[in-house]
Amino acid sequence: MGARAEQLCRPLTRRGLLAAGAGLLAAAASPAFADAITPEARKLLEAMPGKAVLGAQKTKPLVTELVDFNAPDWRRSAFDMRELLAGDAKLAYAIVQTPRVDVGSIEAARVALAVLAMQPAKFGDFYLALAATSGDIDGVKALNVVRSEGLDHYKVFRAANQPDITDILTQGVALAAALRVLDTPAYVIGADVVSGYADLARKRTLVAAAAR
Structure with a gap:
């Protein structure tokens, strides 16, 4: 990474830039x-603003996943999503950023929301490419992707550090609290709320039931 890129990326690794970060993490309980x-x-x-909808674009999402990129099972859930969408052309799957693990989670969520706002058609590729990385995820890793x-x-x-991104993250925290979600990944599938990772087989069962 060149000197200019390092200079641009550096604030995303500093807590000072994310003044709202501590409040977001605290409120996420x-x-x-x-x-x-x-x-x-x-x-x-x-x-909820800032929802990324993948799959069928003219269909109301049947599945909404609450995401923290540093949650232990997020990568598994991302590839489960790919399998679900590949197997059902009529399925719409929404992603909501609800970072809570650490400041790196907030940094990466900011980048994801900026990608969604600027290049919505590219979001799915970005999302799965990020899932294909290893180790902890922060703003720098997300920008590299x-x-x-x-x-x-x-x-x-630049877009990732705008006030509207903070507003979206704050609303994500409020949504998680309203859903009474403690752990992510978490899912709203039809009328059901599942807190914590649900494996692919269980998700398929829930999706099939909700689609009836």
Whole structure:
């Protein structure tokens, strides 16, 4: 990485840039697991900005996943999503950024939301390319993936640090709390809320039931 790129990336590794980060992490502590979505949570989910919808674009998402890139099972869940979408051309799958593990999670979520805002058609490729990396994920790693996918990582960096991105992350925290989600990945599948990783077989069962 050149000197200019390092200079641009450096703020994403510093807590000072993410003044809202500590508040986001603290607010993310949510109540216990709930297995049915409430009307209030449904309203928040439907109004949630910054949702990435993959798969069928003209269909209301049947699955919404709450994501933290540093959650232990996020990568498994990302590749499960790929399998689900490959097997059902009518399925729409939404992704909501709800980072809570650490500051690196918030940094990477900012980058992801910037990619979505700037190049929505490229988001799916970015998302799976990030899942194909190893180790902890932070803003620098996410920007490296942005660059490897042929996107302008300078522009993404600038967009990632705009106030509207913080607003989206704050609303993601509120959604997680309304869903009573403690662990991510977490899923809303139809009317069901699943907190914590659900394997591919279970997700297929839930999707089939919700689609009836």
